[in-house]
Amino acid sequence: MKNEKTKEVAELVESFCKRYFTEELTACALRLCDKLGRIRKLDITRGKKEIWAASIVYVIARVNFLFDKANNNFLTSDIICDFFNTKKTTTGNKATTIEKTLNIGIGDTNYCTTEIIESFSFVETPDGFILPQKMANEMIKEIVIRTANAEESREIDEFMAEKKRQEEEAGQRRRERRAEINREIAEKKSKKKEEEQAKINERQLKLW
Missing domain, CATH: 1.10.472 (Cyclin A; domain 1)
Structure with missing residues (x-):
């Protein structure tokens, strides 16, 4: 059961x-x-x-x-x-x-989500600094990029460009979904208002 x-x-x-x-x-x-x-x-x-x-x-x-x-x-x-x-x-x-x-x-x-977890998780650096996990990850990426050779840098750039493209597409989908949600909310409010007005009209007709 x-x-x-x-x-x-x-x-x-x-x-x-x-x-x-x-x-x-x-x-x-x-x-x-x-x-x-x-x-x-x-x-x-x-x-x-x-x-x-x-x-x-x-x-x-x-x-x-x-x-x-x-x-x-x-x-x-x-x-x-x-x-x-x-x-x-x-x-x-x-x-x-x-x-x-x-x-x-x-x-x-x-x-x-991973984003929330990283924002509220902390790590300690070898120097004793306490940083949010998300910030630490970004710093590690920056170090990797700076120390990479030409070929590695090209691959990293391509990877980052692709990641940025995917993030932009995901952002666009989220904006579209948010717009859809806003439309639904507006439609429900409009429908509720129409129903309330219909009830008022019905009561007025009964009074006549």
């Missing part, structure tokens, strides 16, 4: 991820779903599968700063809850319970 419920929740999570998450974020969400299906502290068989799925997505969104508009993968809690047809309060509370039970925090290596 537990395995069956976990599978159902995972299918819901995956359906959301296909539309809004990157592959890396999707892997984080499914990893969390699998974890919840194996622990005893939280019983995934209790409660609606939609609430579990929404809460899992909510956790991943929160620890990866997806609710921040500056994030390339930005989304809102409304998008999550509308997709799964759940209430924001219920979803948020369940997400908090999951985080506390599994001790999930910012930079968690199981549920955060």
Whole structure:
């Protein structure tokens, strides 16, 4: 029964991820779903599968700063809850319970992207300086480039150019996805406004 419920929740999570998450974020969400299906502290068989799925997505969104508009993968809690047809309060509370039970925090290596992990991980240099992992990695790349010979430099330049091209393409896809999300939000607001106006008109007709 537990395995069956976990599978159902995972299918819901995956359906959301296909539309809004990157592959890396999707892997984080499914990893969390699998974890919840194996622990005893939280019983995934209790409660609606939609609430579990929404809460899992909510956790991943929160620890990866997806609710921040500056994030390339930005989304809102409304998008999550509308997709799964759940209430924001219920979803948020369940997400908090999951985080506390599994001790999930910012930079968690199981549920955060590489970018977030590196931003919140630190290394000590031989000189005793403490640096963010991301900064240390950039410094290492710079040292490699400076010490490379002509042939190696050419290969590095080609590699970096290709990486930049891929990042630009990924950025364009993220911008397009964000624009799509904004359109969806605008359409939902417009539809809600039309429905409210229709109700007002209906009440006015009854008064006549």
